[in-house]
Amino acid sequence: MPSSQKNLSALCSLPPGATGRVCELTGDDSFCQRVREMGFGEASLVTKISGTSTSLCLVNGTRIALNHRAAMSILVERLPDNAH
Amino acid sequence: MKLPAHITPPIRRRPGTTSDRTPVYAMVGNPNCGKTTLFNALTGLRQKVGNYPGVTVEKKMGTTYSQHGRPIQVIDLPGAYSLAARSPDEAVLRDVLFGRREDTPQPDRIICVVDAANLERNLYLVHQILDLGRPVIIALNMMDMADASGLKIDPAALERVLGVPVIACEAVRGRGLVELRLAMSRVELPLARHRWDVPAPIASAVAELQAALTEGDARSPLVARAEALLLLTDFDSVRVAGSKPLSPRTNGILAHWRQRWTGEGTDWSAALIRSRYDSIGVLCRGTVVRTREQGPSVSDRIDAVLCHSVWGWAVFGVIMAALFFSIFSLAEPPMDFIDAKFAGLGNWVKSAMAPGDLRDLLVGGVIGGVGPVVKFLPQILILFFFVGLLESTGYMARAAFIMDRLMGKVGLSGRSFIPLLGSYACAIPGIMATRTIENARDRLVTILVAPLMSCSARLPVYLLMIATLVPGDTLPAAKKAGIMLAMYALGTGGVFFFAWLFKRTLFKSAPPHMIMELPPYQPPRFKEILRHMLERSWLFLKNAGTIILAISIVLWFLTTYPKLPDPAATATEQLAHSFAGRAGHLIEPVIKPLGFDWRIGIGLVTSFAAREVFVSSMGVIFGVEGRDEDTAPIRDALRAARWPTGAPLFTPLVCLVLMVYYVFAMQCMSTVAVVKRETNSWRWPLFQIAYMTGTAWLVCFLFYQTGHALGY
Numbered sequence: 001m002p003s004s005q006k007n008l009s010a011l012c013s014l015p016p017g018a019t020g021r022v023c024e025l026t027g028d029d030s031f032c033q034r035v036r037e038m039g040f041g042e043a044s045l046v047t048k049i050s051g052t053s054t055s056l057c058l059v060n061g062t063r064i065a066l067n068h069r070a071a072m073s074i075l076v077e078r079l080p081d082n083a084h
Numbered sequence: 085m086k087l088p089a090h091i092t093p094p095i096r097r098r099p100g101t102t103s104d105r106t107p108v109y110a111m112v113g114n115p116n117c118g119k120t121t122l123f124n125a126l127t128g129l130r131q132k133v134g135n136y137p138g139v140t141v142e143k144k145m146g147t148t149y150s151q152h153g154r155p156i157q158v159i160d161l162p163g164a165y166s167l168a169a170r171s172p173d174e175a176v177l178r179d180v181l182f183g184r185r186e187d188t189p190q191p192d193r194i195i196c197v198v199d200a201a202n203l204e205r206n207l208y209l210v211h212q213i214l215d216l217g218r219p220v221i222i223a224l225n226m227m228d229m230a231d232a233s234g235l236k237i238d239p240a241a242l243e244r245v246l247g248v249p250v251i252a253c254e255a256v257r258g259r260g261l262v263e264l265r266l267a268m269s270r271v272e273l274p275l276a277r278h279r280w281d282v283p284a285p286i287a288s289a290v291a292e293l294q295a296a297l298t299e300g301d302a303r304s305p306l307v308a309r310a311e312a313l314l315l316l317t318d319f320d321s322v323r324v325a326g327s328k329p330l331s332p333r334t335n336g337i338l339a340h341w342r343q344r345w346t347g348e349g350t351d352w353s354a355a356l357i358r359s360r361y362d363s364i365g366v367l368c369r370g371t372v373v374r375t376r377e378q379g380p381s382v383s384d385r386i387d388a389v390l391c392h393s394v395w396g397w398a399v400f401g402v403i404m405a406a407l408f409f410s411i412f413s414l415a416e417p418p419m420d421f422i423d424a425k426f427a428g429l430g431n432w433v434k435s436a437m438a439p440g441d442l443r444d445l446l447v448g449g450v451i452g453g454v455g456p457v458v459k460f461l462p463q464i465l466i467l468f469f470f471v472g473l474l475e476s477t478g479y480m481a482r483a484a485f486i487m488d489r490l491m492g493k494v495g496l497s498g499r500s501f502i503p504l505l506g507s508y509a510c511a512i513p514g515i516m517a518t519r520t521i522e523n524a525r526d527r528l529v530t531i532l533v534a535p536l537m538s539c540s541a542r543l544p545v546y547l548l549m550i551a552t553l554v555p556g557d558t559l560p561a562a563k564k565a566g567i568m569l570a571m572y573a574l575g576t577g578g579v580f581f582f583a584w585l586f587k588r589t590l591f592k593s594a595p596p597h598m599i600m601e602l603p604p605y606q607p608p609r610f611k612e613i614l615r616h617m618l619e620r621s622w623l624f625l626k627n628a629g630t631i632i633l634a635i636s637i638v639l640w641f642l643t644t645y646p647k648l649p650d651p652a653a654t655a656t657e658q659l660a661h662s663f664a665g666r667a668g669h670l671i672e673p674v675i676k677p678l679g680f681d682w683r684i685g686i687g688l689v690t691s692f693a694a695r696e697v698f699v700s701s702m703g704v705i706f707g708v709e710g711r712d713e714d715t716a717p718i719r720d721a722l723r724a725a726r727w728p729t730g731a732p733l734f735t736p737l738v739c740l741v742l743m744v745y746y747v748f749a750m751q752c753m754s755t756v757a758v759v760k761r762e763t764n765s766w767r768w769p770l771f772q773i774a775y776m777t778g779t780a781w782l783v784c785f786l787f788y789q790t791g792h793a794l795g796y
Contacts, residue, residue, distance in 0.1 A: 029353065030170070030522075031597045033317065036357040037166040038599065039205040049387065054488040054498065056391050056602070061233055062202050063387065065485045067497055067598035 012071035014048040020076030027073030108157045113197035115163030118225040122255040123160035134475035138520035141173040150269035167212045168318040172519040193219045200230035207364045217306040219273035222250045234376040241371040247277035280363040283355045289341040300331035383604040396486045407470045412561040415462040426455030452707035453636025453700040456718045460544040471509045472613035478605045495587030497598035500530040507537035525591040536578040541695040545746045551719040553739040575747045639704045678784040679738040695751045737791040748780035
């Protein structure tokens, strides 16, 4: 399904405990590159642990903190609770 | 897996034997994967370790020995997620591996330290390093943590696939060190059987760039290939190539391909990274098994509280309050002990020696100058104990997380808070830690404001002023801690104000993205903390025995000579007649509006060397005035000090104003030197002196004049 048809939301709006699949990175090139290099690129699974302005997430077993601007630049598709 | 025909394969050379010279190993890996712990274990050195990313920001060199006793040089490099360097500390890693640092030998071999609990992400850097075609040893560190998180890794399988030695180890417990040393002792190491498919649309560009870099930019073929891949991953070619500009041919090829891909809508950088991760995924499929699904870990449960939007702040406040309360409540007995010993020593010298200049020098210059500073050692140790606890448990990164929102309001990110928090101990390592900040403007702002955080050198000044402020020790420890906390809060407030101001005027830029790894919590490593405390004590005492002693002796001379011809002159008249007295009177008009007299002025000038010198200067100056009496605590001498009118000099208002002055003023030569080195210019340290000391004067002026007008 093309990304435009998916129900995408910014990572910061993912509720704590929910898991999403990264679908699109919208930040500047430098940020996108670093996020991808840290294994946080498109298709990776991310679980939100806590936070609204600054988000704490779990990616591949690693806790990653992102500020609001960074979390706004990562668009995820929320997965059903039992999907991951 | 075969390379496409248009890509020049890395040269399969046998690594040279190591019999002719000392082999050089570079130790590389992601931030916080245990490189420095392993480096210390191998070399016996004691470089600082901590449980947060960015402890090592510069290369460290040491020597270990092979199983046959031959020396092996080891270079510990700052952590990085990729060879495409984003920040100054990551650039150190890239430049050493590419042989661009003149002060560092290009490593013959590389030890890739890998956090086994985050294998895939750590293998990304390893993957890039294998492109360099140099002999590599992989140290699979933190195997216990991988096991605890339900990951079973087969090092032998990984070794078979990659063709390089893979050693499982736990650097903290010293496990795997013998095997690692054996691998390092091998005369020859196999080269990796590392092959991966560069995405087809990009492969031609890599080949062209590699040829151009080899022929036009004098790179070796393997470095040229690795650099070609980096040039296509990183959008900033200056950042990849370093200060030496690329040849027009290379630039032309790069521009051509970028233009073409942009036209076609190809995201070449994303394609390269994805391709590497696909290759790593294949690698891991046969070597890693998840034995069980991991539920919330202990760290997750602790983070639920410490990173909570309300509880996180509450815990942060409690930690800070506990720190300041401990400084007052726990340090008093040892401080009194040191004070009594120095007083006893002074009295003994007085009784043992005949009156004269030599006795005055020993009592007033040496004991009276050094003693009041050494007295504060217990409190400085308590401060370093707390900072060590925060660093070793992993709380530093959480503090950055909590503070991010506040930092965002002034245009910085939580990443800037780690150097600032470190500056509570000392601004110098704090300023060096800014190398982890990617944005150059944000880094400079953080450097400029970091010395406003109250460092350990301010502690003696604050404590002396609080002691002078409160006669007879009548104030409970909690209230004294409250005054101290207010000074620390004032400095922190200054940091936020000036960061906000600079980000809106001199260094306008968009608010930064922050993405930061939070390490798992670890039990405090008390041995490391104790060692760090001892090192700081030694540094403090060394400082007291050298710089402070020298300044005290010079100051004693300047306060003693020339002598008044009249032997009946009082000590105060003699002091006013001395060199220091005359110089002090010159600067008095500038500081009198702040409530300070010329004697305090001398302390302000001498303490530009280091803030704690103010305490020793007060000891010498007011010791000179009372040199005929028994040696008394310095606070009593300060309370007895008078203006010529007979009014007390150190009123509560003046004590507070002096503390405020030291909160803001730039009074540290070492910090000035480090800022000059880190910014590579005199412009910023001079600006820093001007804005900080100017602010100190202005705030103190307003504070004193308002207080004075209100009758204090």
